[in-house]
Amino acid sequence: MYFRMLGPLEVSLDGRGPVPLGRTQRRIVLAKLLAEVNRTVPVGLLVEAVWGGCPPRSAEQQIQTAVWRLRRAFAAAGCGAGDGGDTAAARIETTASGYALHAVEEQVDASVFRRLTREARAHAADDPRQAIARYREALALFRGPALGDVPAAFAESVAARWEERRVAALEECVELELRCGRGHGLIDELGDLVRRYPLRERLRGHLMSALYGADRRAEALAAYQEGRRAVVAELGLEPSPHLSELHRRILRGEPAAGGAAPSTGRAPGEEPAIPPAWLPSDIPDFVGRSEQVERISRTLAGEAGPSGRLRVESLTGPPGAGVSTLVVHAAHLVRADFPDGQLYADFAAPGTETADDVLRCFLRGLGVSEPAVPTAPRQRVGLYRTLLSDRRVLVVLDNVVSAGQVRPLLPGGPSSAVLVAARAPLTEIPGCRTVEVDALSTDEAVELLTSIAGLERVLRAPAAVHGIVQAAGHLPMTVRAAGAHLAARADTDLSAFLRRLSDPGRRLDALTLGTLDLREGLARRLVGLPQEAVDLWYALGLLGTGEVSLQAAALTGGVTPARAEGLLGLLVDRRVLDPAPAPPGAPPRYRLRELFGLYARERGLLTLPEPVRRRALPGAGDRRAMRVTTAG
Structure with missing residues (x-):
């Protein structure tokens, strides 16, 4: 089964034509599940997607019926789409809080697009022609606006997000094609794109380079002046430094085949070969937090928040609640929206205790050589914001204590986004949205303990399992430590372990293992x-x-x-x-x-x-x- 969302919504099976999906309500439900493929979509969000703010009393029952009919349609087409069966087949799973559409990467055109663009970026430095081929294959998947025939407000946001990804991939592809000497054949395509997106300076720089490379210098200079008028009229700003530098090169008759690039202390026109990808690894047994993940994803992807403003999302919660883990997990889910890189800093790690420490690291990661790093703090901040002015970079800051650590690291433009794990709310930062994270529910805590200690042991002592997660306060850190203790001692009886936890004098020791140390987390929270x-x-x-x-x-x-x-x-x-x-x-x-x-x-x-x-x-x-x- 193959799902196509990069255009009108369509489901097909082995090239046998589209699967009938039926009424509009079912198409909206499927579109919402497909937009969040392999993630749980709470029933409340499905209700909002179908009816907006005016759902009928029977809304949840109607959602249940729509899912049932979608499963029937999949089954009739020859795909096992129930809650069990062939795990390789696309299926809609019922979860504790909603539904999830499960499909492998090659079954969804959007996932294929992500894979192809990842491969293209990996080849960009050493094999640009192969990268161009991957980019063009990915761009050919678009048949129009994403979910263009789905009449729902969220579909418009999804379409806007995927149009941004499409244009970003096209910008990267065109840049490689310019470097490979193919600029002459790109002029018409770039001209159409610049007319459609007059404020995207990267596209305009590519058009200027293509025209200049085709001995059409006057038209390249005219394209700059046209863009300058648009930026001044719409934003009251002058063109960015790197577009102005390209303009000066063309005026002086200097080579500009690679397009504009910020001054980073490298050779003129040279950019970092690989965008920074600094995120720590995601944990494989992440459980729960579906509503928080949904909100964070929507905000960082641009579905929420005022248009044209920097997106800053701050998460906070009690020690042991897994705020840092959730931040890293959410960052991995949206990394495809930030093709220019993901920067990460942990303020609790040696060498990055201050904002200036982190700023210097970030500048190096963005391609600034050590001698080119400005000596004055304000100049360092200015260079950092200049480098991110038209890039799509995700900035992730962990173990933040105060807003003063965050302010110098905020990009100046709206293309990037900031995700923060904070020890206290950062309400003094304008526009910062706070997400509260607390303990897991009982079902989620049991699921986490089961994934670590093993299903068979848990099934033998269900009462003890509930007692263990309660003694652990339902906190991910302490539940994980309990599971790790049990996994390390296969002969330990769960009831005996619960008796150990029942002794207040021994409990913290029993819920500590290596870096899973609630005492340390509490001690750090009290600092300052x-x-x-x-x-x-x-x-x-x-x-x-x-x-x-x-x-x-x-x-x-x-x-x-x-x-x-x-x-x-x-x-x-x-x-x-x-x-x-x-x-x-x-x-x-x-x-x-x-x-x-x-x-x-x-x-x-x-x-x-x-x-x-x-x-x-x-x-x-x-x-x-x-x-x-x-x-x-």
Whole structure:
């Protein structure tokens, strides 16, 4: 079975003609599943795709019926499309939160396009003619606007995204063809493209180079002036530095066969042979987070957010929630949208602790030689933004503590995007959207533990499995550590492991393995906080109450309620303390997660002064007043 979405929606089987899909509703559902192939699409998003903001009461049932009829249509065409059967056949799977269309790469024209463009980029440096052939094969897959016959708002966004990918691939292909001396045959095609996209300076630079290479210098200069008028009229800006440099070369009669290129400290016209691809590897057993992944993908792909503005997405959550893992996973899913590279930096890694450290690394990755890196910080930022001005680069920043680390690394134009894993919300960055990440659901945590420890062992002790994930707080880090312990000891009984977790004094040790260390994650999250806030958090761990009032927290820490509220707010921002429900008009209440409380207690016993320990430890002093305050 072959799915075609780079044009009108079409499904065929072994060249026997299209598979009848039926009503428009079914076509919209299939188009949405196909746009997110091999990923779960929540039922709510399918309902929104079909009916927008006005769904009928029976919307979910109608979605279920549409999926059932699509499966029947696939089966009638000779493809096993149910929830089981041949895993190589395209099929629609029912998941915990929605549906997923599963298909291998060669069954979807969009996936084939991605493969061909990846191969083209891999060949670009050493075999440009082979790369050109791959690009042209990929571009021939387009039969018109993607999902052009699907009457849904999301289809328009998908079409815009795929048109951007098509034009980006065409720009890269044309650049190689110019370098191979084929510019003369590209003039008509480039002229049409520039008329359609008058503000795409890379295309205009290619047209100027093609005209200049064909001894049509006056027309090349006229193309520049036409583009300058368009940019000034639409944006109030002058052309970019590299297009202006190409214009100057043509005026001076210098060679410009390779098109425009930014000044990077390399030889004139030379660009990095390979775009930076710095993302860490994606984990193979990623589970859950379907709604967050959907939102991030839509934002970074340009389906959400104001048009023409830089896309910045920030993820935050409690230690152990897997924020960094989710960021890397989402970045891999959208990397095809950023053909000019993916930059990655971890602010917790040695050598990249400051924004300037990262900026220098990024400039080197973008092709700037060490001697060409400016000495002044502002000039470094300016060069970085110039290099990204018309490139499509994904910037991924991990373990960010403050907005000050992010600001110098924000590209200046809308073509690139920024994805951040932050230890606290970055609300002071204009336009930054925050995605909250929390613990896994019980089903997701069980799925993760099963994937690591093994299905057979889990099926033998289902009650113990639920107890283990609960003791691990449903946090991906601690669930993964528990699964890793079990996988390393095949003879360990799950019920015995659960009994070990039931001992608070042993639990953190049992949920730690190598880099899967919740203690370390909590310790790093506290870095940079006032010592008074850290001591208050330790004291709450000694207090031992899962939920505490503002008054009780103030009494425990030996501070005024007003001061306590400010310190507790800092702890909430760092996601080591959670706000708890409180009656309207009542003072705020707070909740300390059990695992976090175990670590806070350990540290409090080791570091807090004796008077603070006496106030907080159960059984020390007058606890009756404490209970009254806590209950209030």
